[in-house]
Every structure is written in C-alpha cells, then in structure tokens.
Amino acid sequence: MTYHSKLKCEFVDELFEAILLLENTEECYRFFEDICTIKEIQAMAQRLKVAKLLRQNKTYHEIEEKTGASTATISRINRFLQYGADGYNLILDRLEEKHQKGEGK
Numbered sequence: 444m445t446y447h448s449k450l451k452c453e454f455v456d457e458l459f460e461a462i463l464l465l466e467n468t469e470e471c472y473r474f475f476e477d478i479c480t481i482k483e484i485q486a487m488a489q490r491l492k493v494a495k496l497l498r499q500n501k502t503y504h505e506i507e508e509k510t511g512a513s514t515a516t517i518s519r520i521n522r523f524l525q526y527g528a529d530g531y532n533l534i535l536d537r538l539e540e541k542h543q544k545g546e547g548k
Contacts, residue, residue: 448528493520494531495538 465471475484489510496506503517512520524531 490516490520491531491534493517494524495535497521497524498532498535 489512492510493512503514506517
C-alpha cells in the first residue's frame, strides 16, 4: 500500500531519497547539521522522545518534565499517535525491535 501525503511532491521525494541513502549515525549528523538548524533537529528529536514516552503511558506532566515539551506539543503528538499516518508507531516499533535484538542503545 502506498501512502500519499499532502506534502508529497518532487522536492520532498528527493529529500526522502537522500535520507534513505545515509548509511550510519555519523552520516546522519553530517547531513542534518547541514540541512537543518540545531533547533529543528532538537525539535524533531524531542517529538520522537515524547512519542516514545506516550507509548510508555507516561503522564503529560512526566513527559513535560523529562523533555521540556509543552502540553500542547505533547497533545498534538498524542493525536498523531492515535489518528495520524502511523509514522511514529512505525518507527517506534522498529526502534524497539532493534533495541531488543541488542543492536541499539
């Protein structure tokens, strides 16, 4: 099944193709540091952490304390976890699987 997003266009396709060519964490750091601001990278990392904590059934207060995310951000991510394109769940499932195999942190 192919997912068709509202943001789908040639430029975004090329961006995602480029990201898929990155081979390791070091390459990700190098590419994302060039293409994004530090704040943008930190915001994406924070959102992923919030999603992970929500799936662990942490409270909004616990998540806010741990990540510094606002309750509005936490609520928005929770909505995406429940009703979004399933992107958070897809990647969090894969990260969990990788970590269970002892391949990650």
